[in-house]
Amino acid sequence: DSGVTQTPKHLITATGQRVTLRCSPRSGDLSVYWYQQSLDQGLQFLIQYYNGEERAKGNILERFSAQQFPDLHSELNLSSLELGDSALYFCASSVGDRGLHGYTFGSGTRLTVV
Amino acid sequence: AQTVTQSQPEMSVQEAETVTLSCTYDTSENNYYLFWYKQPPSRQMILVIRQEAYKQQNATENRFSVNFQKAAKSFSLKISDSQLGDTAMYFCAFMKPGGSNYKLTFGKGTLLTVNP
Numbered sequence: 001d002s003g004v005t006q007t008p009k010h011l012i013t014a015t016g017q018r019v020t021l022r023c024s025p026r027s028g029d030l031s032v033y034w035y036q037q038s039l040d041q042g043l044q045f046l047i048q049y050y051n052g053e054e055r056a057k058g059n060i061l062e063r064f065s066a067q068q069f070p071d072l073h074s075e076l077n078l079s080s081l082e083l084g085d086s087a088l089y090f091c092a093s094s095v096g097d098r099g100l101h102g103y104t105f106g107s108g109t110r111l112t113v114v
Numbered sequence: 115a116q117t118v119t120q121s122q123p124e125m126s127v128q129e130a131e132t133v134t135l136s137c138t139y140d141t142s143e144n145n146y147y148l149f150w151y152k153q154p155p156s157r158q159m160i161l162v163i164r165q166e167a168y169k170q171q172n173a174t175e176n177r178f179s180v181n182f183q184k185a186a187k188s189f190s191l192k193i194s195d196s197q198l199g200d201t202a203m204y205f206c207a208f209m210k211p212g213g214s215n216y217k218l219t220f221g222k223g224t225l226l227t228v229n230p
Contacts, residue, residue, distance in 0.1 A: 108158070
């Protein structure tokens, strides 16, 4: 157990729907990072939050949004889902805002859009 | 933009033998960090080893060591005394510190199978 908790582990939904993925970082970590892993694109950085504020944005679609709450858990919202959004979504955390010692990853949420 | 290339999509090794996974990267930066992550069938990403570019000494973590060649922009991972539990996808990753973005850029991965 890495200490980073992601729920749910699996999610199956229909095209056009909206889902929310949840992440609780490791105790003491202030940064949360979201990554998308797919067969064709590999691991792609989506967004980073540090202590409640957006710190960096990557290849995140406009249909996707995220936030980090005062208790430091984070949610990734995916809307108007398309078949191509099917992927494994990882959350990771680090103590500071830089992750220079590497991130700690959760087990991921497997999203299947049908 | 930085790119990370892992030229070996799949590799296999016999238990107790040594295997080396290759990684090259492209950057114009002088200061950066390199990582190897392991993703077993359980799918969780696990940090294996980390290297700071300004340190010439190669990082070592038990059976895992790297060969960091800064001029060649090469960062290979050597696994000694391979164990069945080493079977996993291995990802090389690059991080350029500075500014507000400390994201990890990953390679496509190498699937390593350790055979009994």
